[in-house]
Amino acid sequence: MGKLESSLDCFYLSFHGRDLTELEARIRQAINARISRGRTNVLVAHHASADGTRRLALDVELARSYHDAMRALQKKLGAPGQITIDTILQAPGVMRPPEEAIEAESAWPAVERALASALNHLIKMREREGKHLAKDLMRRLKAIRQLLKEIRQLHPAVLKKFRKALTERIEKTGLPISKDDERLAKEIFLFADRSDISEELTRVESHLAQFAHHLRKEEPVGRALEFIVQEIFREFNTLGAKANDADIAQRVVACKTELEKIREQVQNLE
Numbered sequence: 001m002g003k004l005e006s007s008l009d010c011f012y013l014s015f016h017g018r019d020l021t022e023l024e025a026r027i028r029q030a031i032n033a034r035i036s037r038g039r040t041n042v043l044v045a046h047h048a049s050a051d052g053t054r055r056l057a058l059d060v061e062l063a064r065s066y067h068d069a070m071r072a073l074q075k076k077l078g079a080p081g082q083i084t085i086d087t088i089l090q091a092p093g094v095m096r097p098p099e100e101a102i103e104a105e106s107a108w109p110a111v112e113r114a115l116a117s118a119l120n121h122l123i124k125m126r127e128r129e130g131k132h133l134a135k136d137l138m139r140r141l142k143a144i145r146q147l148l149k150e151i152r153q154l155h156p157a158v159l160k161k162f163r164k165a166l167t168e169r170i171e172k173t174g175l176p177i178s179k180d181d182e183r184l185a186k187e188i189f190l191f192a193d194r195s196d197i198s199e200e201l202t203r204v205e206s207h208l209a210q211f212a213h214h215l216r217k218e219e220p221v222g223r224a225l226e227f228i229v230q231e232i233f234r235e236f237n238t239l240g241a242k243a244n245d246a247d248i249a250q251r252v253v254a255c256k257t258e259l260e261k262i263r264e265q266v267q268n269l270e
Contacts, residue, residue, distance in 0.1 A: 034119050044111055056095050066091045133265055134215055140258045141208055147251045158245045200239040207232045222269040229263045
């Protein structure tokens with residue numbers, strides 16, 4: 001059965017405030033090579049390793065400027081007290097973490113590995129979901145086939161009901177008419193032609209067989225299944241309009257209810 005899928009719609013890249021959006025094309029290509037329907041949001045965040053090798057950066061010139069400014073202010077105000085190293089180190093910007101010069105090209109290998117791992121996890125998860133979904137779809141196909149079987153059994157009686165109802169209406173008028181009357185035969189023939197649903201039933205059964213066949217494939221089949229569902233809906237609409245029978249119409253509605261649930265599920269398939 002086809003795997004579930006989704007395609008890259010938008011993503012966000014953040015490496016300590018650095019703009020790495022030039023990796024966008026590569027990320028799109030990597031994702032679209034493996035999944036192609038839906039929406040995928042990608043967040044890339046950089047975390048420095050905690051191996052103890054990082055060193056704080058000390059801005060000596062800025063520290064000297066703070067010291068000189070403090071000395072000048074102390075002298076001008078005549079304020080007592082000592083200017084210690086602790087005081088200077090607490091001044092903004094004197095000590096700060098080092099900036100990592102991360103460029104897109106050097107960042108890509110790590111991004112690529114993380115992306116591949118995430119995609120592997122996503123695909124495996126969706127394959128598991130897809131297997132459960134396939135079982136549900138096959139169950140609904142079986143329900144529709146049973147309803148079609150009932151419709152086929154009911155359909156021959158529709159013409160008999162029409163003949164009986166038409167004969168009774170004519171008899172109520174008091175007009176003499178025989179069973180071999182050409183006008184009666186013509187009306188029955190026209191009704192039979194208008195209410196014939198054998199072709200629609202055959203096409204629906206063919207579409208259901210195609211649907212089940214695609215569902216068993218390993219390749220992406222989502223779009224093909226969506227098209228088949230649309231065709232089945234079209235046949236059921238025609239069938240319901242031509243049936244001229246309440247019992248058949250009731251089963252057509254039940255079929256369309258199952259088909260609507262199938263359509264919702266198919267939208268999640270690759």
